[in-house]
Amino acid sequence: MPTNPRYDPERRDRIIDACLDVIAERGVAGTTHRRVAEAAGVPLGSMTYHFAGMDELLREAFTRFSHSIADGFEARLGHEMTREQAEDAVVDLIQQDVFAGHRELVLSHELYTLAARDERYRELTSAWMARSRVALERHFDPVTAQLLDAMIEGVSIHSALDVTPTDRALIREAVRRIAR
Structure with missing residues (x-):
């Protein structure tokens, strides 16, 4: 059965993990939605779909x-x-x-x-x-x-x-x- 490329139940977790990787590489100040999306291999629009803003993403990642x-x-x-x-x-x-x-x-x-x-x-x-x-x-x-x-x-x-x-x-x- 072919998978729907839009259905990605692990995307949010990948974004959080990628956020930690970007923070480790560039610091909080250098962490952007674009860099995290690129590191997670997701479309930039996924960032605002899954997180209200950078602060929410940072809190989730640090949690x-x-x-x-x-x-x-x-x-x-x-x-x-x-x-x-x-x-x-x-x-x-x-x-x-x-x-x-x-x-x-x-x-x-x-x-x-x-x-x-x-x-x-x-x-x-x-x-x-x-x-x-x-x-x-x-x-x-x-x-x-x-x-x-x-x-x-x-x-x-x-x-x-x-x-x-x-x-x-x-x-x-x-x-x-x-x-x-």
Whole structure:
């Protein structure tokens, strides 16, 4: 049965994913409907059909991104483990999961910049932090979870800006000191 080229149930998702790719490459300031449509391989008119404007698209994209980061926390910390294993999981989370790639670092910082200026994005980052802390609280008390969450964010900033990769042993020591 031939498919109707106008029927594309995955188009909206492709647009959101393409938006994140464009943001990672050009920043929020360089993200336009035209660039996102081109990256998604969709007609420009699809942008206004699926999204009321750029702000709605950015919020949808950053919501998807923040959920994927929080999902990573839950996957890494979502099962039973010893305290030492939980500490190692936090180190792995930093180095292998959420902030391991340049794309994730750039997207995080673009979102942080929006959140610093706009309450709606701050609500998004607050929800992200809350989910991250819930995952951390499976293994650490609430204060320690909050400190670890802040340390994870701080290490991500240093990793993004430093020309030398952050040493695993240093991250492990920081986690150990906070957790004990």
